[in-house]
Amino acid sequence: MVAWYRAAGTGCGVLRARLPCATVRFRPVSIRIGGLPAVLVLSAALALAGAGCGSSPSQDKAATTPPVSGVHDVEARSLRFSPPAIQVPAGTTVSWHFDDGAVPHNVTGKGFASPNLKQTTWSHRFVAAGAFTYRCTLHANMVGRVVVTAQ
């Protein structure tokens, strides 16, 4: 204990005038309790940063383009999904055709994710109604949307 106070005394020389070193050194419990708000603040900051980075023109386009009805096939070609947005009734199986030469792509959305693929087809059945945006995680601007309507 004596040794500790000595170390604290030398380590907190500047702060000592305002803050007792004992208080500073015995803060781990307080920091741990205060850690939650700190983490939340950090998350909020990251969310804001993500929102700022996340609204590229193509993503906005995928989110706002009127969806094409009567189509359940999407091409992944030339670094884009075509059509970028489709509308299907619930229960539809949507197929993505990967046709971009040697360039692999994937389809990654909330609740579905393909592996990285090229020259093949991957399908996912949409059971629940809703708007499902998806992306190719390999190419930042490859974004699409499937609007699933209730039957």
Ligand SMILES: [Cu+2]
């Ligand atoms: Cu891609």
